[in-house]
Amino acid sequence: xxxxxxxxxxxxxxxxxxxxxxxxxxxxxxxxxxxxxxxxxxxxxxxxxxxxxxxxxxxxxxxxxxxxxxxxxxxxxxxxxxxxxxxxxxxxxxxxxxxxxxxxxxxxxxxxxxxxxxxxxxxxxxxxxxxxxxxxxxxxxxxxxxxxxxxxxxxxxxxxxxxxxxxxxxxxxxxxxxxxxxxxxxx
Numbered sequence: 029x030x031x032x033x034x035x036x037x038x039x040x041x042x043x044x045x046x047x048x049x050x051x052x053x054x055x056x057x058x059x060x061x062x063x064x065x066x067x068x069x070x071x072x073x074x075x076x077x078x079x080x081x082x083x084x085x086x087x088x089x090x091x092x093x094x095x096x097x098x099x100x101x102x103x104x105x106x107x108x109x110x111x112x113x114x115x116x117x118x119x120x121x122x123x124x125x126x127x128x129x130x131x132x133x134x135x136x137x138x139x140x141x142x143x144x145x146x147x148x149x150x151x152x153x154x155x156x157x158x159x160x161x162x163x164x165x166x167x168x169x170x171x172x173x174x175x176x177x178x179x180x181x182x183x184x185x186x187x188x189x190x191x192x193x194x195x196x197x198x199x200x201x202x203x204x205x206x207x208x209x210x211x212x213x214x215x
Contacts, residue, residue: 032060032063032066034066034070036053037066037067037070040053041067041070041074071090075090075106077102077106079092079093079094080092080093082183083177083179083182085101085177086160087160088105088160089101089102089104089116090103090104091177091179093191097192098111099111099112099113099179099195100112101116103153103155103158103160104156104158105153105155105156106155107155110204112176113199113200113201114199114200114201115171115173115201117161117171117173118201118204118208120151120153120154120161121151121152121153121154122150122151122152123149123150123152125147125148126147126148127143130143131143131148141164144167145166145167147164147166147167148163149163149164149165149171150162151163161174173199173201176197176199178197179197180194180195181197
C-alpha cells in the first residue's frame, strides 16, 4: 500500500508533483483508506467559502452541502449554479464556436471540424469567467449532462459515512427547464 501524505496530495493538486511520484501513486494496487478525505480537506482549504465540499466535479466546480442540507454546484470563486441534479451548464455563460472564423482560432487549417455539422461549446462561470468545460458536438445537440453522482450511496456505501440529509437521486434538468423557461408550474 502506498500511503500518501496530505502534503504530497497538495503538491499533486497544485501540479508540482514530479511524474515518477504521480506514477507510483497511480500504480499502487491498494490505496490508503483516507485519501479521499485528505483530498477534500485540501480542496476545502483552497476556497474562501465555508460550505462543505462533498465532491469535486471539475477543476473549478464542486458539489457542496449548504447549511440547510441542500446540495448545489458551486464554482471555486463562490458562484452558485443551483441544485446539483440540474445540469449546471444551463446557468453558465456559453460561447459557441460554430463558424469558420471562430473555429479557426483554435483549429487552424484543415484541423477544424466542419462548421456546417459541428460546433464547440465553451462554458464559463458568470462571476469569474473561468472556463469550466468544453464540449464538441453536432450542431443542435442538447447540452451534455456530464456527471450526476449518487452522492448518498457514495458516502454511505463506499466511504461508510452517511450524510445527515438524503437527496433523491434523479435528474431534475427537465423540471428546471419547464419551470424557468416553459412558463409551467412544476409539482
